[in-house]
C-alpha cells in the first residue's frame with residue numbers, strides 16, 4: 441500500500457510503557473475528613489456538622505449545579521487534593537469529591553447503584569506526562585475516566601479484550617475514552633498496538649493454522665489452541681487493563697486498520713479471532729476531507745510547539761514548510777495515488793474493514809459515524825452501546841458550547857482534553873476550498889464503496905439521497921459524495 445501518511449504513528453505513543461501509579465484516594469470522604477478533623481472530645485458536634493455537610497451536598501446535587509462550579513473552583517475551606525481531571529491537574533476539595541460521587545450515584549442505572557458505590561474512587565493510575573505533548577496537552581489519564589465507575593464486584597483479572605477498535609485515526613477514536621465511564625465497560629487511553637506487529641501476528645497464525653475455524657471447533661480443539669497461544673495471550677494481556685469477567689473490556693489501536701495490505705489485515709483479523717473467538721470489532725469512519733485536514737492541522741500544531749521549544753522536528757509528524765505548502769504537497773500526493781490506481785487511504789473504509797467483517801462476521805462488526813458522534817451524539821453513541829449490549833439510557837451527552845463538541849453528561853460530566861476538537865472548528869471546505877474541491881473528487885469513488893458494503897442504502901437513488909440529506913442520520917456526510925455534483 442502506498443505510503444500516504446494515513447497510517448503513520450501520529451501519536452508517538454509507546455503502547456507498551458507502563459503507567460506510573462501516582463495516587464490512590466479513598467472517596468469514602470468520611471475517612472479522610474474524620475481522621476484529619478475530628479478529634480476525641482469534639483466528636484458529637486463534629487458529627488452534627490458532618491451530617492449537615494452531607495445534607496448540603498445533596499441539595500447541591502439536586503440543583504445539578506455542582507460539577508462545573510465546585511470542581512473547578514477552590515472556594516471551599518475543605519482541604520484540597522490534587523488530581524488529574526479531564527487531562528488537567530485540578531484541586532478537588534472534600535466537598536467537591538462528595539458532590540461528584542453523589543452525582544454519579546444519582547445517574548447510574550438503579551440496578552448498578554450498589555456495585556458502582558462499592559467501587560467509586562478517583563482513578564488511581566495516571567501518566568505523569570503525555571507521550572506526545574502536542575497531542576495530549578502535556579498530561580494524560582491512563583484511566584480514560586476520571587472516576588472508576590464500575591458496577592462489577594467480581595475480581596479483576598488478566599484477560600483478553602472482548603472488543604477491539606481498529607480505527608480510523610482522526611475520526612474520533614479518542615472519544616472512545618468516554619466508554620471507560622460506563623459502569624459495564626473498561627477502556628484505557630493507551631493503545632496496545634499488539635496486532636500491528638507483524639511478527640506477533642505471524643506467530644499467532646503459525647500456531648493456529650492447523651486448527652479448524654474457531655466458529656466450528658470442538659471444545660477440545662479450542663482448549664488445545666488456547667494452550668498453544670498461552671504465552672502470546674499473556675503478552676497481550678500485559679498491555680490491557682485488568683477487567684472482571686462480567687464487564688466489557690475494550691482496547692483500540694487505530695493502526696490495526698492501516699499500515700499494510702489486505703493480506704496483512706486478514707492475518708490481523710484471524711489473529712484477533714484466535715485470541716478471542718467471540719471478539720467484536722468497532723471502526724469509526726468520517727468524512728475523508730475532514731480527516732485529512734485533521735491530520736495536517738495536527739502536524740501544524742506539533743511543528744509550532746516544537747519550534748516554540750527551540751526543538752527541531754524532523755519526524756514525519758511535522759510540517760516541512762507552511763500549511764499552504766503542506767496542502768499543496770498533500771494534494772499532489774493524493775493525485776499520484778489516484779493515478780496509480782492505489783487505495784485512497786483516507787477514504788478506504790470499505791476495503792480496510794472488509795477483512796475484519798469477513799473474519800468476525802457482520803453481526804460482530806460495527807461502524808460508527810465519527811461525524812455523527814459530534815452532530816448527534818446520543819443517537820450515535822446509543823447505536824454503539826446497543827452493539828455492545830449495555831445500557832444506553834444512563835449514558836448521555838450534551839453539547840459543550842465553549843468546546844463546540846459533545847461532552848459526557850451522565851453518569852459523570854467529562855470532556856475530552858483540549859487538544860481534541862481543534863481542526864473541526866475550521867470549515868476546511870470554506871478556508872481551503874481550492875484544495876478540498878480536488879480532494880472531494882479524488883475521494884468520491886472510494887467513499888461510494890461504503891454504501892453497499894455497510895448497507896447504508898441498497899443503491900444510490902432518490903430514497904437514498906433523501907435519507908442521507910437528514911443531517912442527524914448516520915453517514916449524512918456521504919450525501920455530498922453520492923448525491924451532489926462535486
Ligand SMILES: Nc1ncnc2c1ncn2[C@@H]1O[C@H](COP(=O)(O)OS(=O)(=O)O)[C@@H](OP(=O)(O)O)[C@H]1O
Nearest residue numbers: 609610611612613614734845846860861862863864
Ligand atoms: N466529543 C468529542 N470531543 C472532541 N473531539 C471529538 C469528539 N468526538 C469526536 N471528536 C473528533 O475526534 C477527532 C480526533 O480523532 P481521533 O481521536 O481519532 O484522533 S487520533 O487519531 O487519536 O489522533 C477530533 O478532530 P480534531 O478536530 O482534528 O481534533 C474531533 O473532531
